[in-house]
Amino acid sequence: MKIYTKTGDGGETSLIGGTRVPKHHLKIEAYGTVDELNSYIGVVRDSFDDGNSRDVLFQIQNTLFVIGSHLAEDKEKSNMKLPPIEEAQIALLETQIDAMNEILPELQFFILPGGQITSSFAHVARCICRRAERCATHLSESEEVEADIIKYLNRLSDYLFVLARFIAFKHEAEEVKWVVR
Secondary structure: OOOOOOOOOOOEEEOEOOOEEEOOOHHHHHHHHHHHHHHHHHHHHHHOOOHHHHHHHHHHHHHHHHHHHHHOEOOOOOOOOOOOOOHHHHHHHHHHHHHHHHHOOOOOOOEEOOOOHHHHHHHHHHHHHHHHHHHHHHHHOOOOOOHHHHHHHHHHHHHHHHHHHHHHHHOOOOOEEOOOO
16 A cells, blocks of 8 residues: 555545545544544553553554544545444543542642653643644534544543653652742
């Protein structure tokens, strides 16, 4: 399979279903941001040596690929049967958040990203996730976006925040407190 097709050289790309849109279209921005998030989660997964977290992050990456596919689809022209985003995928994030919070000290102050490199990577992923959520909600103003996609992205950003804290904790790194000067 050739990687380059030259069909995007004029600034357009195809959605699933064949519709051509400009590369700055909201759908492209939304699924492109989800792709960026997926890549950064790969960095976190490859940088954190915790079997359970690595498995969960792999599941998250697969879910994000499905979300990107949904966002890239022209529902009126596509015949592709995409897997749904299910409540169980959201529940997994909530279960993981609760499990990590059982181990972590209670959060009593605002924290700044930093203190440990992999924790910082997780914070970057969290910020990209928030941007992906903003893109999806913006897109939902003009097109149908499944509610569970937005819900998943919202919960995922919470998971990534707690994961960043958990990674710092596992590495015995002190959280960087936000201090007003």
